[in-house]
Amino acid sequence: MSDVDIVVHIVDDEEAVRNSVAFLLGSAGFAVRTHVSATDFLLRASGIRSGCLVTDLRMPDMSGVELLKRLREAGALLPAIVITGHGDVQMAVEAMKNGALDFIEKPFSDDVLIESIQRAVNVAQSQHEIEASIEATRQRMATLSEREMQVLNGVVSGEPNKTIAFDLGISPRTVEVYRAGLMSKMQAKNLPELVRMILSIQRA
Incomplete structure (x- = not known):
């Protein structure tokens, strides 16, 4: 710019x-x-x-x-x-x-x-760059399914896969699949980056 x-x-x-x-x-x-x-x-x-x-x-x-x-x-x-x-x-x-x-x-x-x-x-x-980044994150979040959003909320809250799986009534392996999918959709390279993305939206 x-x-x-x-x-x-x-x-x-x-x-x-x-x-x-x-x-x-x-x-x-x-x-x-x-x-x-x-x-x-x-x-x-x-x-x-x-x-x-x-x-x-x-x-x-x-x-x-x-x-x-x-x-x-x-x-x-x-x-x-x-x-x-x-x-x-x-x-x-x-x-x-x-x-x-x-x-x-x-x-x-x-x-x-x-x-x-x-x-x-x-x-x-x-x-401007921060606002553009936040808007891009919101748009990527809008592509997540309801289940992916549930897993995302658990991940960002710091819950381990086993706890998320228990809360949602699914297997830990299934949580891993959803987690991998949402990481890809959110274009997050790792967990800290994913957490920073979500926190930036919450603070905006």
Whole structure:
């Protein structure tokens, strides 16, 4: 996955700032979308699956802190950077407590912003890959039969084949057959990998 697959969303009520930041990031090879307000961005946030956010801290409709809180409540919190004036450091710290990765004080150099954006893009990329892996695991689980699911639950719970066999009223040899089948369907190389797959779904 390349950097351009991760869209950098710029939220700022000042058109000149939006355009200059968008031009800078576009020139650096990032895919960019601009939003005129936090409210405008929130209307589109639920459909964003792979992106990061650059937001001004002080905006007329809502602050950058409030925007991050709203995103968190909606379960759509993206890796975020807040841009702040000199007197807003306390608010910027509050933004980091609400999920921002970094804050940048005005005036800032192009290099500082680009380096911070690259870190956010790397985080977004990792999150996207994790989500894609979890979705692939869910799809593979959907191919398991009811009996294979029962054996899977026993295996992930740490039960030996004999216990699983007793609980299901089948022979240990039959459990081994189901276990081999489900390992193949789940594309798990070994038991620890299978357990990690299932735990990743449970934690998601």
